Amino acid sequence: MFKLNLKIALRNLFRNKVYAAINIGGLALGLTAFLFILLYINHEESYDKWSTDLKNVYQVRERHSFSTPDNLEHWQESNNSRVANLLKERIPQIEVITKIDKVWSFSDGTAVKIEHADPVMIRDIRDADHHFFHVFPYKFLRGDEQTALEKPNSIVLKEAIALKLFGSLNVLGKQVKTLVWQGDEGNSLIVTGVVAAPSTPETVAFNAITRTGNKDNDPENPGTTNYCQIYAKITDNSDTTKLNKLVQNVYVAFKKKTFAGKDVGFEEYYKDKSKSPGLKLVSLQTVHGNPALTVNWLEKVKPIIAISIFLLLISIINFVNLATAQSVKRAKEVGVKKVLGSYKKQLIIQFLLESALQSVVALFFSVILIEVLLPSFNSYFNVNLSFWHNAQLFVLIIQLIGLFLLVTLLAGFYPAWILSNYNPVSVLKGNYENGLKGIFLRNALVIFQFVISVTFMISIGVMQLQTDYINHKDLGFDKSKVINIKSSYDENFASKIRRIAGVQYVGTTTQVLGNAFNFNAPIDYEGKKIDINSVTVTMEALPALGVKVVKGRIFSPQYKADTLTSAVLNESAAQLLGKDVIGKHFSQNSGKAILQIVGVIKDYHNEGFDKAVLPTMYKITKLGSSSNTNNMLVRFSSENSEQILEKIAREWRLAYPNYPMQYAALNDSFEKILEENKRFINMIVLFSVVSIALSLLGLFALSTFMAKRRTKEIAIRKILGASNLQLMNMLNRSFLLLVLMANFISWPIAFILTRKWLAGFAYRIDMPIWPFLIATVLSVAIAIFTVSLQARKAAVSNSVNSLKYE
Numbered sequence: 001m002f003k004l005n006l007k008i009a010l011r012n013l014f015r016n017k018v019y020a021a022i023n024i025g026g027l028a029l030g031l032t033a034f035l036f037i038l039l040y041i042n043h044e045e046s047y048d049k050w051s052t053d054l055k056n057v058y059q060v061r062e063r064h065s066f067s068t069p070d071n072l073e074h075w076q077e078s079n080n081s082r083v084a085n086l087l088k089e090r091i092p093q094i095e096v097i098t099k100i101d102k103v104w105s106f107s108d109g110t111a112v113k114i115e116h117a118d119p120v121m122i123r124d125i126r127d128a129d130h131h132f133f134h135v136f137p138y139k140f141l142r143g144d145e146q147t148a149l150e151k152p153n154s155i156v157l158k159e160a161i162a163l164k165l166f167g168s169l170n171v172l173g174k175q176v177k178t179l180v181w182q183g184d185e186g187n188s189l190i191v192t193g194v195v196a197a198p199s200t201p202e203t204v205a206f207n208a209i210t211r212t213g214n215k216d217n218d219p220e221n222p223g224t225t226n227y228c229q230i231y232a233k234i235t236d237n238s239d240t241t242k243l244n245k246l247v248q249n250v251y252v253a254f255k256k257k258t259f260a261g262k263d264v265g266f267e268e269y270y271k272d273k274s275k276s277p278g279l280k281l282v283s284l285q286t287v288h289g290n291p292a293l294t295v296n297w298l299e300k301v302k303p304i305i306a307i308s309i310f311l312l313l314i315s316i317i318n319f320v321n322l323a324t325a326q327s328v329k330r331a332k333e334v335g336v337k338k339v340l341g342s343y344k345k346q347l348i349i350q351f352l353l354e355s356a357l358q359s360v361v362a363l364f365f366s367v368i369l370i371e372v373l374l375p376s377f378n379s380y381f382n383v384n385l386s387f388w389h390n391a392q393l394f395v396l397i398i399q400l401i402g403l404f405l406l407v408t409l410l411a412g413f414y415p416a417w418i419l420s421n422y423n424p425v426s427v428l429k430g431n432y433e434n435g436l437k438g439i440f441l442r443n444a445l446v447i448f449q450f451v452i453s454v455t456f457m458i459s460i461g462v463m464q465l466q467t468d469y470i471n472h473k474d475l476g477f478d479k480s481k482v483i484n485i486k487s488s489y490d491e492n493f494a495s496k497i498r499r500i501a502g503v504q505y506v507g508t509t510t511q512v513l514g515n516a517f518n519f520n521a522p523i524d525y526e527g528k529k530i531d532i533n534s535v536t537v538t539m540e541a542l543p544a545l546g547v548k549v550v551k552g553r554i555f556s557p558q559y560k561a562d563t564l565t566s567a568v569l570n571e572s573a574a575q576l577l578g579k580d581v582i583g584k585h586f587s588q589n590s591g592k593a594i595l596q597i598v599g600v601i602k603d604y605h606n607e608g609f610d611k612a613v614l615p616t617m618y619k620i621t622k623l624g625s626s627s628n629t630n631n632m633l634v635r636f637s638s639e640n641s642e643q644i645l646e647k648i649a650r651e652w653r654l655a656y657p658n659y660p661m662q663y664a665a666l667n668d669s670f671e672k673i674l675e676e677n678k679r680f681i682n683m684i685v686l687f688s689v690v691s692i693a694l695s696l697l698g699l700f701a702l703s704t705f706m707a708k709r710r711t712k713e714i715a716i717r718k719i720l721g722a723s724n725l726q727l728m729n730m731l732n733r734s735f736l737l738l739v740l741m742a743n744f745i746s747w748p749i750a751f752i753l754t755r756k757w758l759a760g761f762a763y764r765i766d767m768p769i770w771p772f773l774i775a776t777v778l779s780v781a782i783a784i785f786t787v788s789l790q791a792r793k794a795a796v797s798n799s800v801n802s803l804k805y806e
Contacts (some may be wrong), residue, residue, distance in 0.1 A: 020358065023322050026413070026694050027362035030315025032369045033402070033687065036377055037308040038302070038399060039370070039385045040492040042392050043201065044297050047288035053137045053233075058240075059203075059287050060087070060230035063278030075280065077292040078227045083251070083279065087230075090250045098409035100204065108486065109660045111179040112208075113186065114165055118363060119658050122161060125178065125208045126461065132209055133195075135233045142172050143193025149211040158560075169194050178210070181630075182487050182656040187212055187624045199391040203288045204231070232281065244280045245517040251279035278573035303680075307687050310452050314694045316411045317445045322697065323355070323415035348416045354751040355412025358402055359650045380679060387668030443738055444787075449695040449744030451749070454779050456688035458750035461771025463681045466758060469765045470674065474569075476604030476613075478546030479493075479666040481641065484512055486662045489538065496651050497634065499596040502644040511606045511616070511633050513669040523617070525577055530575040532573055533614040542568065545604065548575075552582040552599030555620055559598075563620045567595040573615035574600045595619060608673045612762040696786050706786035714797075724792065731791040732784055739783040743776045750775075 013022075019792060048054050060083065061075040081099050088097045102125075130149040133156075138145070148156050155176060189210055234243065255277045259266040270276045282290070289296055354770040370387050378385055390396060453463060455528040489508035498506050510519070523535035537631050539562070542554045550571060555562045559568055567586075574581050581597045590597070595617075603613040636644055645663075652661040722730075751767070758764045 006353065006357075009356070019322055023319055024358050024362045024365065025357065025698050026315045026318045026322075027407070028365040028369065029405070029690050029694065030556070031362055031366035032373070033308045033690065034312045034403070035366055035400075036373075037305055038403075039374075039387065039390075039396070040381070041305075042384065042390075042396060043383060043385055044288070046200040048200070048203050048285045050200045050202065051137050053381060054284055056234050056236060056238075057231050057284040058137055058234060058281035059284055060084070060232060061280055061282050061292060062294065063276070071379065074293050075278070075282075077287075078465050079230050079279075081226050081228050081230075082597040083104075084230045084232075086250065086254055087232065087247065091243070091246060092645065093234050093243055093246075094232045094233055096131050096134045097230065098135045099129050099228045099230055100132065102658060103224065103660055108662060112165065113177040113179065113658045115175070117165075119179070120164070120462075120659050121660055121662065122207050124206045125210060125740050126206045127212055130211060133178040133193075133233050136204065138195040138198070141194045141196055142169055145193070147194035151192075152211055153187065153189050154211045155189040155190060156195060158207050158448040160198050161207045162191075162194045165793050174686075176660070179659050182615065182652075182659040183490070185658070186658065201288075202783040204282060212219065231284070234281070240281065245298050247279050248282060252277055262398075272762065276709050276778075279292055302370055307580070311687060311690060311694070314449050314691055316407060318694045318697045319355075319358075319411040320446060321416050323412070351416035352408065352412045356404075356408045359408045359411065362407075363400065363404055375461050446695075446735075446740045447689075447738055448743070449639070450739055450783075451746045451777060453688070453692045453695040454743055454746040454775050455750045455753070455777060456684065456691050457775035458746065458771045459754055460681070460685055460688055461748075461756040461774060462768065463677075463684060463757070465771070466761065466765050467484040467674075467677065467681060470677075470761075470763070473609075473763065474602075475604040475670070479513070479670055481636040481639070482546070483634050483636075483645070483663045484663070484666060484669065485634065485652075487631055487632055489632055490628055490655075493655050494632070494806055496655070499647050500644060500647045500651070502636050502638045502640060503634060503648075505540040505635040507538040507544040507547070507633050507634070509537045509618075509633065510540040511533060511630070512545070512633065513606055513666050513673065513781075521588060521617075523586045523588055525584075530576055531615075532576070533616040537620060539563070539620060541633060542601065544635040546635065547604055548602040550600045550602055552597070554599050554601065555618075561596075562598070566598045566619070568599045568601060568618040569597055570601055570616045570618075572613055573617055574714065576615050585730055589623050608671045611762050611764045637751045638746035643743075656786055692782070697784060700790060711797075715719050728788055728791040732787050735787045736780065736781055739779055740776075743779060746775075747772055775783055 059077060060079055061077055062079050062083075064074040064076045076584055084097050084099045088094055109123040110125045111119045112122045112125075113119040128149065130335075133145040133148055140148070142162075143156065147153065155178075157165070157168065157171065162362050165171075165176065166174065171191045174191045175188055176191060177188050189209075189212070233239075256266045259269065289298065289316045317396075367387065370748075374385060374387065387396075419520075487743040494506040497503055522529055524530075537555070539555050539557055545552065552568075554565065554568055557567065568578070569581065577584075577586075577597075581600065583596065585594055585596050587593060597689055601618075605613060629633075634648065638644070649661055716732075717727060750772070755767060758767070
């Protein structure tokens with residue numbers, strides 16, 4: 001029986017090639033979108049699954065005792081390094097504990113120099129104590145995990161970094177020098193090991209682990225009080241609930257001791273119970289999914305997951321509508337089979353087998369699409385996903401089998417039920433009315449498809465208007481022809497590049513696109529204490545940014561007092577202080593510093609548009625220098641930037657041969673800030689196109705179904721004198737009502753969703769009406785065009801053939 005049903009299913013697929021191709025193609029698109037998200041979710045869930053030993057590794061987290069924007073409780077992963085030794089001494093369940101610190105750097109990494117080679121920038125170099133590899137069981141390709149970090153000035157490299165630096169894994173005993181800023185003399189380290197990259201992603205990601213032995217910042221030294229990450233390996237079968245209670249008691253006792261001899265006691269300091277001290281152990285395998293002080297990955301991709309599920313549902317609905325549209329063709333087949341003795345159960349199995357066959361083919365094509373599109377997806381989302389070279393391939397295959405069964409049942413059961421329910425007597429006479437029930441459900445499915453499509457269209461319109469608003473918004477400064485060299489400010493180097501033809505200004509500031517540091521510095525103004533953001537600049541920083549002066553002036557070498565007693569405010573700060581602030585004074589540090597306001601500049605955006613520009617004052621310290629920043633702004637006076645950059649790079653190599661120059665154009669920094677929103681909008685556009693295409697297929701299927709259902713009615717009306725246009729209008733009318741109902745439902749949904757999206761921007765447009773109107777007109781026009789194609793075919797058909805009994 002199975003072999004016979006399979007032959008019938010294959011015969012029907014080849015006999016109805018167009019419908020089969022549309023069915024399979026639509027389902028493949030929905031499955032592809034869903035599989036992308038499934039791969040991404042599997043990737044995120046696979047963090048720290050590369051060793052079974054990691055189930056006993058825990059991260060130490062301390063309750064965040066400072067104010068937070070949402071006023072909720074948060075736990076930070078940065079702890080006082082003395083806590084590690086305290087826990088190891090007092091908690092017997094802890095086998096071994098390790099302290100890890102990121103190697104501090106001015107730039108996007110650490111410069112690594114080996115003999116007879118140019119320096120290279122390496123990200124994610126971490127400093128740790130010698131217990132690191134006792135907690136994290138990495139596979140050593142060279143060296144010994146027990147002794148790799150036993151001595152100070154040691155470094156263990158990841159396999160890829162060892163090959164990048166030396167071209168070989170035989171690197172034990174070789175020397176490397178690390179530099180964290182351009183003026184650094186560097187640390188000379190001996191390579192003591194090479195480890196393999198784990199099979200799945202890791203939370204404690206690194207390219208190299210060092211043990212520098214720095215006395216001021218040594219995780220190994222119990223007496224240091226620097227803040228670092230702490231990880232502990234506990235004994236098997238430990239009760240983590242009881243363990244965390246013990247950890248909390250030990251920590252509170254430790255905190256109480258730190259208040260001995262102070263004017264403020266422990267109880268008074270922590271009278272606000274919401275800010276009381278807290279310490280807990282968090283399983284390493286849950287750390288990535290619950291990051292400290294930031295939104296987890298699931299919250300970020302929830303909208304994309306929802307969209308993918310909707311697309312899969314639309315493709316399933318499309319499958320159902322197309323299958324039921326062909327039901328008239330299959331009616332007599334069902335009638336004959338029932339007369340010959342087939343049971344309803346046998347017919348349902350036959351039609352489910354046909355659906356399963358189409359689902360298998362659709363799944364096959366979706367896997368091909370995944371392989372073709374995955375490189376673009378990886379580049380777009382900055383991930384490294386793979387379908388076949390996947391550590392969780394077996395789990396993925398199980399998920400695909402489950403997805404196949406679910407899609408087959410959802411897409412195939414309803415058509416199978418409809419076809420198997422045909423009355424054999426009615427259908428063999430040519431009357432399908434009794435066998436073609438469920439019009440309401442099919443109409444509801446089409447409405448659901450169009451609700452999603454219209455919501456997408458409205459969302460695209462609103463998002464595009466917001467994007468245009470941001471792209472054309474006045475930033476308060478001129479971002480063109482400015483680069484930001486990521487380094488500390490050096491006046492000697494700055495004076496050298498000022499002499500290069502085409503360089504207009506060289507300055508530094510703690511507040512610039514892509515690298516902003518906000519520092520709250522309360523001021524006293526006319527008897528009032530006002531919280532204000534403080535930014536340190538050099539004399540040429542504001543001209544280098546090209547800020548716009550609203551009132552007064554900006555800093556100038558003509559005024560010597562500017563380096564000591566002058567301040568410039570932005571518009572937001574000036575509004576806080578009141579009108580006519582030019583020439584007025586304010587004090588800081590309880591009156592120790594008195595500054596005069598010499599100018600007001602336009603608010604300029606140094607962060608994303610999701611945050612309002614802070615009320616800010618700008619001042620010059622250290623007689624015009626600001627060496628504590630890592631921004632060196634250079635403005636060009638000409639468009640010939642490439643030659644100027646080459647000359648700057650040449651001067652850099654002469655001044656700092658062991659540290660590569662890294663820079664970013666402010667134009668690029670601005671684009672990077674907008675990148676996430678642009679990526680999301682592009683995804684909405686892509687999914688919208690797919691959604692609209694699938695909705696049109698569903699509408700085409702339903703219009704085909706309705707035209708065949710009303711074949712005799714159309715023939716009789718035509719004989720009685722109805723024109724082709726009248727017949728087309730008759731068929732269009734019912735579908736137009738469906739599309740208008742879908743618009744009526746989608747408007748409030750789209751309004752709520754887009755308003756929530758806009759609420760994420762501090763600077764945004766008012767909710768526009770045009771996207772709603774345009775989406776309605778487009779959806780109606782597309783629906784009329786689609787239905788008219790099928791309606792015209794029915795209207796011009798031969799009435800004699802439609803009315804014949806046989």
